[in-house]
Each structure stands twice: as C-alpha cells, then as structure tokens.
Amino acid sequence: xxxxxxxxxxxxxxAKIAFxxxxxxxxSDGVQWIINPYDEWYALVRAIELKEANPAxxxxxxxVGLADSEPxxxxxxxxxxxxxxxxxxDGSDSFYVASQIANLAKEKQYDLIFTGKETIxxxxxxxxxxxxxxxDLPFVSHATKFDxxxxxxxxxxxxxxGEEINKVxxxxxxxxxxxxxxxxxxxxxxxMGARTKPLQVIEAASISNYTSVVSFxxxxxxxxxxxxxxxxxxxxxxxxxxxAKVI
Amino acid sequence: xxxxxxxxxSEGLLKKSSFEAACYGAETAKIMGTDxxxxxxxxxxxxxxxxxxxxxxxxxxxxxxxxxxxxxxxxSNVIFNACNSIGAEVVIFSNNTTGKAIGPRLSVxxxxxxxxxxxxxxxxxxxxxxKKSVFSGKAFANIGINTNKKIISVNPNSFSINKTNNxxxxxxxxxxxxxxxxxxxxxxKVTGDIPLGEADIVVSxxxxxxxxxxxxxxxDLAELLGAATACSRPVADVHWRPHHEHVGQTGLAIAPNLxxxxxxxxxxxxxxxxxxxxTIVVINKDPExxxxxxxxxxxxxxxxxxxxxxxxxVKKLKSQS
Numbered sequence: 001x002x003x004x005x006x007x008x009x010x011x012x013x014x015a016k017i018a019f020x021x022x023x024x025x026x027x028s029d030g031v032q033w034i035i036n037p038y039d040e041w042y043a044l045v046r047a048i049e050l051k052e053a054n055p056a057x058x059x060x061x062x063x064v065g066l067a068d069s070e071p072x073x074x075x076x077x078x079x080x081x082x083x084x085x086x087x088x089x090d091g092s093d094s095f096y097v098a099s100q101i102a103n104l105a106k107e108k109q110y111d112l113i114f115t116g117k118e119t120i121x122x123x124x125x126x127x128x129x130x131x132x133x134x135x136d137l138p139f140v141s142h143a144t145k146f147d148x149x150x151x152x153x154x155x156x157x158x159x160x161x162g163e164e165i166n167k168v169x170x171x172x173x174x175x176x177x178x179x180x181x182x183x184x185x186x187x188x189x190x191x192m193g194a195r196t197k198p199l200q201v202i203e204a205a206s207i208s209n210y211t212s213v214v215s216f217x218x219x220x221x222x223x224x225x226x227x228x229x230x231x232x233x234x235x236x237x238x239x240x241x242x243x244a245k246v247i
Numbered sequence: 248x249x250x251x252x253x254x255x256x257s258e259g260l261l262k263k264s265s266f267e268a269a270c271y272g273a274e275t276a277k278i279m280g281t282d283x284x285x286x287x288x289x290x291x292x293x294x295x296x297x298x299x300x301x302x303x304x305x306x307x308x309x310x311x312x313x314x315x316x317x318x319x320x321x322x323s324n325v326i327f328n329a330c331n332s333i334g335a336e337v338v339i340f341s342n343n344t345t346g347k348a349i350g351p352r353l354s355v356x357x358x359x360x361x362x363x364x365x366x367x368x369x370x371x372x373x374x375x376x377x378k379k380s381v382f383s384g385k386a387f388a389n390i391g392i393n394t395n396k397k398i399i400s401v402n403p404n405s406f407s408i409n410k411t412n413n414x415x416x417x418x419x420x421x422x423x424x425x426x427x428x429x430x431x432x433x434x435x436k437v438t439g440d441i442p443l444g445e446a447d448i449v450v451s452x453x454x455x456x457x458x459x460x461x462x463x464x465x466x467d468l469a470e471l472l473g474a475a476t477a478c479s480r481p482v483a484d485v486h487w488r489p490h491h492e493h494v495g496q497t498g499l500a501i502a503p504n505l506x507x508x509x510x511x512x513x514x515x516x517x518x519x520x521x522x523x524x525x526t527i528v529v530i531n532k533d534p535e536x537x538x539x540x541x542x543x544x545x546x547x548x549x550x551x552x553x554x555x556x557x558x559x560x561v562k563k564l565k566s567q568s
Contacts, residue, residue, distance in 0.1 A: 013515070037497050041497075094351065094354075095354060095361075120519075121382055123379075123382075123500070126361060127351075129347070129351035129352045132320060138320050139319040141347060158491060159257075159345075160344055160442045161436055161442040162434065162435050162437050163491075165431070165432040166431060167432055178490045178498065210358075210392065210394050211361070213389070213390060214388075217378075217386065218387075219385075222540070223543075225540070227545050227546070227547065228546050229546070230548025230549070233556040233557045234559075237564055241564055244526045244544070246448070246505040246525070
C-alpha cells in the first residue's frame with residue numbers, strides 16, 4: 001500500500017501574528033516554522049503507525065513550498081516518511097496547491113491520501129476535499145480514528161454533535177484530526193536516516209489562482225477586563241445579565 | 248443568476264448554522280441585486296417554507312435513495328448538478344463539518360473560488376472580497392475571489408440571524424445522483440448536548456479544576472445556562488474530557504456570545520480558538536494568568552469557592568425570570 005501524506009509549513013503555534021508591507025504579508029521575521037500540527041501529529045504519525053504494523057506500506061510526503069520548506073520536510077522524513085516531494089511554488093490559494101498535489105498523485109497512484117483537517121495559518125480546510133474532487137475519489141473528513149480492514153478502511157469521523165463510523169474501499173482521501181494518533185518526537189536514528197532519504201524537487205505546473213489575499217487585519221483590541229471580587233461572585237452574574245446582557 | 252444556500256440538516260432538523268447561512272445568502276443577494284434560493288438534501292421533518300423567514304425566496308428539495316446519509320462525494324456531485332440546473336453563480340455554506348467536506352469539492356467542480364470561514368458580507372466595491380478568519384482567530388484576511396462563480400462558507404456564530412415573516416416556495420428538484428462508496432457502520436450522537444460550534448454560551452474548564460471528578464462545577468453551570476461544555480488541550484490530552492470538547496488552536500475554534508473559562512490560564516494556543524467570543528469571563532486564582540488580558544470580566548479566586556456561588560446566583564436569576 002502506498003500512502004501520500006500532505007504536509008504544510010506553518011508558523012509555530014506560539015508565533016506572534018503580525019503583518020508587513022502595508023498589511024499584505026505575514027511578518028515572518030524571527031518566526032519559527034513547523035509542520036502544520038494536524039498534518040504532523042495526526043496524519044503523518046498515523047501513517048507511520050500503519051507502516052509499523054505493516055512494513056509493506058510506503059509513505060510518501062508532499063509539500064508545496066519553496067526551499068525554506070526543506071527543514072520541515074526533513075523533520076517529517078526523520079519521523080518516518082520514506083520519500084518526499086517538494087513542489088517548488090509559494091502557493092497561498094487552496095485550488096492551486098491542491099492541483100499541484102493532484103498532479104503528483106495521478107502519476108503515483110496512491111491507495112490513501114492523508115491531509116490534516118486544516119492548516120493553523122489560513123484555516124482553509126480545503127486541500128483534502130479538493131484532492132478528492134480532482135482525483136474523483138471518496139473523501140472522509142475530520143477523521144478521529146483510522147484502521148485498515150482488508151481492502152477497506154474503517155474510519156471514525158467527527159460530525160456535528162457526535163461521530164460516525166465509515167467503511168470505504170481504497171483508494172480514498174482522508175482529512176485527519178485529534179484522536180488519530182499522538183504527537184511524536186523524532187529519534188536520533190530517524191534524524192540521521194532522514195539526511196539520505198530521497199527528497200525530490202518538482203517544478204510546479206502552471207495553474208491559475210482562484211483566490212488571492214488582498215490584505216490582513218488584526219482584531220480590535222479588548223477594552224480591558226472588569227474584575228469582580230471573589231467574595232461577591234453573584235456580582236458577576238448580575239453584570240452578565242444587566243450589563244453584557246448575555247445570560 | 249442566483250445565490251444558492253446549502254441548508255444543512257441533522258436527523259431531519261434544520262441547524263441554526265443553516266439559518267445563519269440563509270441570512271448571509273439573503274444579504275449577499277441584496278448587494279448583488281438578485282434573490283437567494285436554498286437547497287435541502289434528504290428527507291426533512293421541518294416545514295421548509297419557514298426558510299422564507301430567513302430571506303430565502305425558493306427552496307429546492309432533493310431526495311433520493313442515494314442521499315440517505317451524508318457522503319461528501321455524492322452530495323457535492325448533486326449540488327453541482329443542482330447549481331447547473333438552477334444557474335447558481337454564488338453558493339453559500341455554513342463552515343461546519345458538512346460545509347468543510349463539500350464546499351472545497353464543489354469549488355473544483357464549479358471552477359469557483361472558495362473563501363472558507365467568512366466573518367462578514369462580501370465587499371463588491373473593488374472586485375469580490377470576503378473577510379475571513381485566519382491564524383485560528385488571531386487575525387483576519389480579506390480574500391479576493393478571481394473566478395466568475397464563487398463559494399463562501401460562513402463561520403458559525405459570526406453572522407447574526409435576522410428573522411422576518413415570509414414564506415418560501417418549496418419544490419422538489421430532480422437531479423441525477425451517484426451511489427455512495429461510503430458505508431456508514433454506526434452513528435454515535437452525543438445526545439442532549441448542544442453542538443459546541445453552534446452554542447451561544449460555552450462553559451469551559453482547564454487543569455485548574457484538578458481532576459475529572461470536579462467537572463460538576465462546569466457541567467452544572469452549563470446546564471443552568473443552556474450552554475455547551477468545552478475544555479483546554481491539556482485536559483483532553485489526559486482524557487479528563489473527550490477530545491471533541493477541546494477548544495483552541497489545534498482543537499475547535501468557537502465564537503459564542505459568552506465564553507466562561509474556569510481554571511484555564513489562557514495560553515496563546517487556547518486564546519486562538521476562543522478570542523472571537525463576544526464576551527469572555529475568566530475565573531482563575533492566578534492574577535497573572537494571561538487569559539485576564541483577553542477577558543471582558545474576571546474573578547481572581549479559587550474556582551472551588553467561586554463556582555458554587557455563581558451557580559447559586561444563576562439559579563436565583565433563572566427562578567426570577
């Protein structure tokens with residue numbers, strides 16, 4: 001079985017969010033870049049667990065990004081990917097990114113494609129669903145559990161107010177979230193091995209953007225907290241009722 | 248040319264987020280000088296003409312045996328066919344789990360640019376620009392859609408429902424569908440609970456509550472307020488509470504009217520998931536907890552002493568009203 005895991009480069013979860021060039025660009029100075037947590041902790045680690053249970057599985061990684069994505073690709077290889085592809089483009093439009101990945105997937109014919117449920121920067125939640133449309137494959141979103149049962153996958157997925165258990169034949173696309181697996185730290189053997197694992201750079205196909213970022217803005221600052229004494233918590237209830245009118 | 252709103256339902260009942268999407272579609276239609284129509288897929292227990300109250304002129308109801316349960320591939324194919332039959336140029340979804348699964352698929356099929364997580368109406372003064380939430384609620388981006396057809400998915404609780412008194416015409420629409428490749432083995436609903444993403448009020452607990460046995464302080468208050476319950480990431484990680492309650496950067500991002508955080512310090516990752524809440528209340532014994540900087544109201548005190556008093560005061564308030 002061949003699994004493709006899509007990984008995106010995002011700012012660290014503690015990164016300060018600020019914008020440059022007249023609020024048209026993310027201010028990346030001094031920002032630590034990581035593998036998008038949903039892609040790493042849930043999609044990639046679950047793929048690695050599947051391979052540990054069945055060594056015949058191979059795991060390919062794909063990233064649509066420029067050369068500065070390579071440290072996070074190497075980290076994903078250190079965690080346990082077998083081979084990586086970097087499609088050389090700076091994509092911010094979901095359709096553009098998904099189309100680039102779909103080109104690779106058409107050539108390689110994967111049995112399973114994993115994405116994170118969304119990236120923590122653009123929160124688009126789009127790549128998995130778009131890939132399923134571009135490849136005309138079934139799509140199961142927001143997976144919290146994934147197991148292989150013969151020729152089929154058994155997947156738990158979040159629905160509003162509960163969960164659903166699905167059974168789907170391969171090939172398919174799955175977007176992954178919390179519950180799929182637990183975060184791992186690469187070990188020394190993995191880090192050493194990652195240096196020599198194949199990382200192929202592919203030139204991007206010419207594809208038009210459906211959307212473009214016009215500008216960014218920060219939310220308005222809060223007016224400041226109104227503190228109520230711990231001796232009179234009922235005063236808080238009064239304020240929420242009379243002043244904020246939310247209860 | 249028309250605007251088509253996808254109306255999501257759960258077990259035959261229309262969702263609140265669907266009414267928000269309908270109102271968003273109706274307001275967008277006004278800006279564009281057209282009307283807003285709706286599409287409902289699958290059997291529904293409710294009277295669909297009520298969507299007129301939310302600005303919908305016409306409801307297209309599609310039912311067939313392939314649509315008994317949700318499947319992103321089957322549903323997006325059906326909506327694609329419906330868009331062509333109706334001549335829809337702009338399609339509106341709620342950005343809930345259903346909308347996230349279909350919207351991007353439809354975007355590819357319709358060759359329509361998608362903005363997911365919209366928080367405001369489109370601005371048509373210079374192109375077609377939609378403001379959306381980015382960096383998990385820490386900022387906004389204004390996104391221009393370059394394609395002729397457009398898809399917008401609206402963040403739940405970001406757009407207020409403006410109810411009027413109108414009736415929509417309802418007709419069934421025949422479009423071809425494909426059979427599902429997804430077999431549903433089981434559906435496990437958390438019964439009686441309010442879906443976290445849609446809740447007006449959320450009461451949330453953190454490590455400060457010391458253990459799952461103390462969660463009555465959160466659930467009792469939530470029950471009195473008709474609120475959903477949530478928790479911080481460490482609490483879900485140690486399995487004091489289920490994963491689906493985790494709000495924050497890597498959990499669910501929510502925007503209720505009122506968010507009450509008990510024993511949560513307010514790490515930047517947690518704030519990212521809740522800072523779009525309209526009113527934030529923080530109860531924490533550490534006056535230096537970063538959450539107080541993001542809060543509207545706060546109590547510096549021990550949750551184990553403060554919460555029972557709050558619960559009593561809410562009981563009293565509820566008995567008077």
